[in-house]
Amino acid sequence: MTTQSKRTEVQLDDLFPSSPTEAITETDAELERVVDGAELPVLLASIAAATGDLSWLGVGLEPPHPPADLTPCPHGGMTEDQQAQARKLALAGLRELAERRITTVSVLPPEHVDAILGYLTGGREEWHPSLKHELNLAPDKGGAPDWRFADLAGDRDYSVLIVGAGVGGIAAAHRFSQAGVPITVVESAAELGGTWxxxxxxxxxxDTPTFGYSYSFAQRGDWPHQFAEGHEILEYLRDVAVRAGLTDKIEFSTTLVRARWSDADGRWHVTTRDSAGVERERTFSAIVSAVGQLDRPNIPDFAGAEDFRGVTMHTQEWRDDVDWTGARVAVIGTGASAYQIVPAAIADGVGELVLFQRSAPWMLPAPTYHDKVTEAFSWLRRKVPHYAQWYRLWVILLGIPGRTHSVTAEEGWPGAPLSVSARNQAVRDELVRRLSAQLEGRPDLLAHAIPDxxxxxxxxxxDNGVWAAALRSSRTTLVTSGIDHFTPRGIVDGDGVEHVVDIVVFATGFKPSDYLEGIEVIGRGGLELHEYWAGDARAHACVTVPGFPSFFMIYGPNIGGVSAGSLHFMLERAAEYAVKAVRRVLEEGAAAIDVLPAALDRFVAWVDRGNRRMSWGQPYVRSWYKNSHGRVSQIWPYTNADYWDVTETVRDEDHVFLR
Structure with missing residues (x-):
């Protein structure tokens, strides 16, 4: 097999550039073991890219991608025969890499990109543009700005305020910095990293695969765990900020208090406050809000809570000075954080644990949830050029359709409110079967573990079994009767039973629909943003709001998929959309850009139609996805490919430029 097209030499848009791989010196028997542990479409794509020979993709070996009800099918749903053929081809490909001593890979010719993506997607060309955004080897990757502030604006007095230095804020700061736009970043905490x-x-x-939770411009390949631990994500974000040169641009322990738009000078006049309470007034041409959605703790107003003499803490306000070994601990809530805390508490040796459950969680099978990456993956990352990056692309590719088909409602479905379609009912049946097996012999627990x-x-x-094991522990008491009130010694449940505890952990979630709570944002005509929303946050492209010129939200209303897609992708695209909008302002010589109300209404109507089709959008469902108006304002109902289309162009017909 021979190279069929000349490579393109360009600088990769990646803060973690791939180093030359190690030489392959293993025997055929050792290589066979590696191939057996590889994700075959990823390995064949890696070999084709590294050799420049598309014939390594094989004929008739395109993964079919059958719908995944619970978890993605191995190898994209390849048949056993396809897998056998692919393994033989992959083994030969590894031998060629070894013989030719190929240790690096260059940016691919466009036709090779299209061919490999066509192979990986099973011919779904509509996914290609969004996937190229994630592919370093695509010459038209398209995330980084292709313009420079100095070229468009010269000596113009123009600057952007970015609020928040979490995942979204780092993405925005990096993209604006790549364009050379003057920025200032304020972060209310003493360190960057946001929720992490x-x-x-x-x-x-x-609780999503690690490789899908990373930036397109910072594709770390040596992640140790399949589902990264919290400190690993925080270390990654710190590393990204250092590599991007952002740390000196961040003002820590600084909060945005107020932002007022001035028609007189076409700028935002902002007030910030530091940790000492000192306020500072300054002006900016644009504001990018990267304030997190799951950032404001929600602690219900429990009667008598102030009387409790023990230790209390919300999961986001964890006290490292508290030792719970041997202690009597109450955990209130059974959401994502409780799901992680409860098994950890049992494993760490709490004396007793009382779990207050309002509603049971559904859990997807994830047997490798606590596992490190496999030995085969580690070998392939070290020995096959760009394998980790192709694997990352594969994870994102599988997330485009995700499980959308299994959570889409059928009109008039008779199984409501326990399911929304025949497919959804099949998923329910399988999950109940798994719960029944995990809680065999404990009908008392099973009755409360099946969601309604x-x-x-x-x-x-x-779900890798640790939740059920924690519930079954002799140290765990499950309470489903609610909380009546607190006492100095503990908590009295809805049945009048007092549970004496030393520590209370509020795993009660956040206030996701209260966007920008605590920040006063006053737009054109003196209208305050929260008054405009009146509890129903809406934004065009999930980013902009009429009457608030050049004010962009990175984690705005309806950002975030729950059955499909990558949050990182959406945050990056929102940031890149803001960069494109600023470019249009500079090109027009305008003061700012403002989205038209009609454009917002069209966009929101489309999003609402999508959400009404989904399980979370049904009128009988209550969750934090919905705001006080009963509208789903937190969740994206479509795919990443759809959001690519939404954010690809700042349409002039949807906006007005302010002079």
Missing amino acids: AKNRYPGVRL YPPGAKRMLR
Whole structure:
């Protein structure tokens, strides 16, 4: 097999550039073991890219990608015969890499990119543009700005304020910095990292695959765990900020208090406050809000809570000075953080644990949830050029359709409110079967472990058996009767039973629909943003709001998929959309850009139609996805490919430029 096209030499848009791989010196028997542990479409794509020979993709070996009800099918759903052929081809490909001593890979010719993506997607060309955004080897990757502030604006007095230095803020700061736009970043905390700096509770980790939770411009390949631990994500974010040169641009312990638009000078006049309470007034041409959605703790107003003499803490406000070994601990809530804390508490040796459950969680099978990456993956990352990056692309590719088909409602479905479709009912049946096996012999627990709402209607957690094991522990008491009141010694449940505890952990979630709570944002005509929303946050492209010129939200209304897609992708695209909007302002010589109300209405109507089709959008479902108006304002109902289309162009017909 021979190279069929000349390579393109360009600088990769990646803060973690791939080093030359190690030489392959293993025997055929050793290589066969590696191939057996590889994700075959990824390995064949890697070999084709590294050799420049598309014939390594094989004929008739395109993964078919059957719908995944619970977890993705291995090798994209390849048949056993396809897998056997692919393994033989992959083994020969590894031998060629060894013989030719190929240790690096260059940016691919466009036709090779299209061919490999066509192979990986099973011919779904509509996914290609969004996937190229994630592919370093694509010459038209398209995430980084292709313009420079100095070229468009010269000596113009123009600057952007970025609020927040979490995942979204780092993405925005990097993209604006790549364009050379003057920025200032304010972060209310004493360190960067957002939710990953604040959430330090025992057991904290991703509940999405690690490789799907990273930036397109910072493709780390040596992640140690399949689902990264919290400290690993925080270390990654710190590393990204250092590599991007952002740390000196961040003002820590600084909060945005107020932002007022001035028609007189076409700028935002902002007030910030530091940790000493000192306020500072300054002006900016644009504001990018990267304030997190799951950032404001929600602690219900429990009667008598102030009387409790023990230790209390919300999961986001974890006290490292508290030792719970041998202690009597109450955990209130059974959402994502409780799901991680409860097994950790049992493993760490709490004396007793009382779990107060309002509603049971659905859990997706994830047997490798606590596992490190496999030996085969580690070998392939070290020996096959760009394998980790192709694997990352594969994870994102599988997330485009995700489980959308299994959580889409059928009109008039008779199984409501326990399911929304025949497919959804099949998923429910399988999940109930798994729960029944895990809780065999404990009908008392099983009766309370099966949710009374459709799968996918609320956030689905990852199940490797530790939750059921924690519930079964002799140290655990499950309470489903609610909380009547606190006492100095503990908590009295809805049945009048007092549970004496030393520590109370509020795993009660956040206030996601209260966007920008605590920040006063006053737009054109003196209208305050929260008054405009009136409890129903809406934004065009999830980013902009009419009457608030050049004010962009990175984690705005309806950002975030729950059955499909990558949050990182959406945050990056929102940031890149803001960069494109600023470019249009500079090209027009305008003061700012403002989205038209009609454009917002069209976009929101489209998003609402999508959400009404989903399990979480059904009228009988209650969750944090919905705001006080009963509208789903937190969740994206479509795919990443759809959001690519939404954010690809700042359409002039949807906007007005202010002079």
